[in-house]
Amino acid sequence: MLAKKRILLVIGGGIAAYKCLELIRRLKERGAKVRAILTTAAQEFVTPLSVGAITGERVFTDLFDLTAEHDIGHIRLSREADLVVVAPATADLIAKMANGFADDLASTALIATDKPVLIAPAMNPRMWSHPATRRNVARLKEDGVLTVGPNSGAMAERDEFGAGRMAEPMEILGAIEEMLSPQQQILKGRRVLVTSGPTHEPIDPVRFIANRSSGKQGHAIAAAARAAGAEVVLVSGPAEVADPQGVRTLHVESARDMMAAVEENLPVDCAIFAAAVADWRVADASDQKIKKDAGGAPTLHLVENPDILASIARHHTLRPRLVVGFAAETEQVVAHAKAKRERKGCDWIVANDVSPATGIMGGDLNTVHLVSAAGVEDWPSASKAEVARRLVARIAAALGEAGR
Template sequence: MLQGRHVLLVISGSVSAFKALELMRLLRKAGARVTPVLTAGGARFVTPHAVQAIAGEPVHQDLWSLAGEAEIGHIRLARMAELVAVVPASADFLAKMAHGLADDLASTVMLATDKPILVAPAMNWAMWGHSATQANMALLDSRGLRRIGPGTGAMAESESGPGRLAEPAEIFDAIAAMLTAPADTPLAGRHALVTSGPTQEPIDPVRYISNRSSGQQGHAIALALAGLGARVTLVSGPVSLPDPAGVNLVRVETAEQMLAACEAALPADIAVCAAAVADWRVAHAATQKMKKKPGEAPPPLELALNPDILATLSRHARRPRLVVGFAAETEHVIDHARQKLARKGCDWILANDVSADVFGAAENTVHLVGRDGVEDWPKLPKTEVGRRLAARIADEFQTATDPA
C-alpha cells in the first residue's frame, strides 16, 4: 500500500508516546520507510532502543551531533521524507511549531521542512482546552497543517476529557490518505470547514436537549471533500462514528462551542453546515442534578436562542467563498429551503424531508437549492450524497477559476 513511501516521524513528550511504536509497525508493514526523530521529552516515555528496533533506522535526537551536523543533518532530515508526522504532538511542541522556535533537533527540522505535515495532539484535557493551545492550533491549522484528533477518553492522570491521542490505526489511515492523494486533485490547496452531528445543550449535569442526528451525512461530506484534496476541518457534535481519515476533527458539545470552533477554523474557502444545531438552549442550566420531588410540578425550563452558525458564517468578515447549509424539513421542503437561503445569506441549501426515518438511516433524498434554481437528486446513500456534493463544489471552484 505504501511501498517505497518515506515518513519522518517526530515523537514528542507525552505518556501516549508508546502508541508511536505501534504506528511505526503499521507503516513498515505497509511498506513505508520510517525515519524517527525523538525529543528529550519523548525519550522520557519511550527508549531510543525501542524506537530504533521498530523503525529499523537510527534514531535522531541531538541537534549538536558532530557526526550528524557535519552534513547539516537537520536540513537533510527536513527534506528527505515525503511527509512529516508528529505523533504525539505535545502542547509544548505545538507551541514551538506555531511560533517558529528551534531549540532542539525536532523543532529545527519542523522549521526547515517544506514537506506536508500531520500532527496528532495529545495532552491533558485542561492543557488542550487552554486558550494558548487553541490559539496555537488555530494558527497551525491556518497554515495548512493536517491534524488528526485529539479524541476524548481516559487519561494517565485518572481524568477523562478531550486531549487523548488518536489511535495508531486512525493515524496510519490519515498518513496513507495524504501520501496517496493525487497532487492534481480538484480541491487541492482549498480549506473546507464542515459541521456535523447534533449539539447537546445541558439542562443539568446529567440531562440535555438534543436531536436524533447521527452525523453520518456531515462526516460523509467531510471525507468526500478530503478525497478531492481539500484540507478539511470537521467540527462535530457527539456522534458514534469513526473519525474520517485525513480530516482535522474538532469535537464539541454545545452550539456555542461549535460556533467558536468554526470561527477559530477560519479562514476557509468552503463551509458546509450539515450539523443539526439545537435552536434553543436552557437559559440557566442547573449546576446540580435536578431532583424529582413527590407532589411537585416539573420545574419550568426557560429557553434561550442558540447562535445561528450558518447565518454567522454567511455574513462573517472572513466569509468562506462558498457557504452551504442544510434544511431538514417535514413539510413544504423546497419553499422552506428557499426562504432559509434568503434569510441566512448562504449560497446553497441542501433540503431534505425528515418526516420519514432519515435520522440514522443510510440513505438520504436531497434537493440542492441555489439562487438560480433547484437540482433534485434521487434517493442516494449518504456517502454518495457526500461525493456528489463534493464534486459539485469542485465544479463550482473550477468554473470560477477557468479563464473566460
C-alpha cells in the same frame, strides 16, 4: 498505498509516545520508510533502541551530533521526507513550533522543513484547553500545519476526562494516507447531500429533546465526498464537530427543519442520511418557558416526526439515484437494518451497533455493516474517516455503474 513514501516522525515527550511504535509498524506494513527524531523528554517514555528496532533506521536525538551531522545533517533530515509527522505533539512542541523556536533537534528540524507537517496533539485536557495552547494551535493551523485529533476520553491520569487523548495510530495513519495519496476525483461532477448530527425537538423555548449523536460520521462522509470532488450539501443538526471545509453546510435544529432543508436541496445524485433524526417531537411545544410550579410535572404528548429517509427514497420526481440510510441499533443490528431497508425503500443501509459498550456514539471509531439488495457486508472496525472514505468509494462505483 504508502510504498516508498518517506515519513519523518518527531516523537514528543508524552505518555502517548508508546502508541508511536504501533504507528511505525502500520506505516512500515504499507511500505513507508520511517525516520524518527526523539526529543529528550520522549526518551523518558520510549527508548531509541525500540524505535530504531521498529523503524529499521538510525534514530536521531541530538542537534549537536557530529556523526549525524556529517552523515545526513538536520537540514537534510527535515527535507528528505515527503511528510513530517509530530506524534505525540506535546504542548511544549506545539508552543515551540508556533513561535519558531529551534533549540533542539526536533524543533530545528520542524522549522527547517519545507514539507507538509501533520501533528497529533496529546496532552492533559487542561493543557489542551489552556488559552496559550489554543492560540498556538490556531497559529499553526494558519501556517498550514494539519492536525489529527485529539480525541475525547479517559486520560492516563486517574479521574481525568476530556479532550486531549492522542488520535489512535490507525486514525493518524488514515490522515497520513489522505495527505500523501493524491485524492482521486471519483465523485467529480456529482451532487451529494448528507445529513448529520442529532435533531433538537423543542419542549419550550429553553428545553428540548435530543440524542447522543455527535455528527462525526456524517461530517466525515461529507468531507470525504468533497475530497472526492463532489459538490456537497451538508444538512447538519446541532453537531459537536466543526463544519467540513469546502462543503456548503446548512444548520438546522428540528427534524421538520431538516426535512425542509433536504427537500430544498434536491435534486442530487446521491443522498446519505446519517443524521440521528428524532422519531418524535412534542405535539404542542410551549411558546413560554414551562414553570415548575404550574401544577406538577407536565405531560409531554409526542407525535411522529416526518420520515426523511422514507419520503426522499419514495419521492416520485426527485428521488436521488442512490439513497443511503443509516441504522443505529442496540440489538439485532443486521436484522433490523435489513427490515429498515425494505420499509424505507432506500438502496443501502449502513448499520451500526450503538450500544453504550461499543463507544461508537460520539466516539471516533465505527464498525458498520453495509446492507444492500445484494446482501450484507461486515466492514472491519475503522476510524469514522476511514468508513467515510470507503463508503464514498462504493458510492462512486455504484453511480458509475448506473451511468452518468
